[in-house]
Amino acid sequence: MKKIDHIFFDLDHTLWDFDKNSALAFQLMFDKFGIEIPIDRFLSVYQPVNLRYWKLYREERVTKSELRRGRLIEAFAILEKEFSLEIIDALSDDYINFLPLNNYLIDGARELLEYLMPKYQLHIITNGFKEVQHTKLSNSKIKHYFRTVTNSEEVGVKKPNPIIFEHAIKVSGADIDKSLMIGDNYEADIIGAESLGIRAICFNYHREQLPKETIQVSRLNQIKNYI
DSSP states (O other), X not given: OOOOOEXXXXXBTTTBOHHHHHHHHHHHHHHHHTOOXXXXXXXXXXXXXXXXXHHHHHTTSSOHHHHHHHHHHHHHHHTTOOOOHHHHHHHHHHHHHHGGGOOOBOTTHHHHHHHHTTTSEEEEEEOSOHHHHHHHHHHTTOGGGEEEEEEHHHHTSOTTSHHHHHHHHHHHTOOXXXXXXXXXXXXXXXXXXXXXXXXXXXXXXXXOOOOTTSOEESSGGGGGGGO
């Protein structure tokens, strides 16, 4: 890649270990409410439901409230459990509150940020809920690496909408031709960035089959080979 000055990162599943931290949050939630479902069993059902709801959310086909409720209702239904909306909302609120209590990072994340920080200006672009994303960055002690944090709720659109990338470029003072996006979601992060002319590297956390022209890595430390 030719000269890069600004690097934009996704947060969840790219730097912040969402799966591990989420499992710990659910365990706290289940303990509090006395829900006797093995966490591994619950997550095997919940995770694909959650991914589908996030896709619908990116596409503006469900609201934030519908996402937060729907993913729990559907997952519990598959497991033949049913709770009132009052309980579902309480579970959802506690999950969001418990989520940033544990802040494990993806292997190699801190080392990569330490390597990049002296050479580039670093930024975050995230679709995650604004009430928890800043807390995640602070509690995991990586917030200081980033000059700007662009959140979809604050911009009003979600990745892959080019407007959120345009906003991030504007507030960072970056040049599109000298910018790079790194994220785990091919649709949201890679297609979204490239639609605006921003180069991108996919951290293929989900081990998906991607188009052969996609620059992809399976470990964060491999990013050093491309910049």
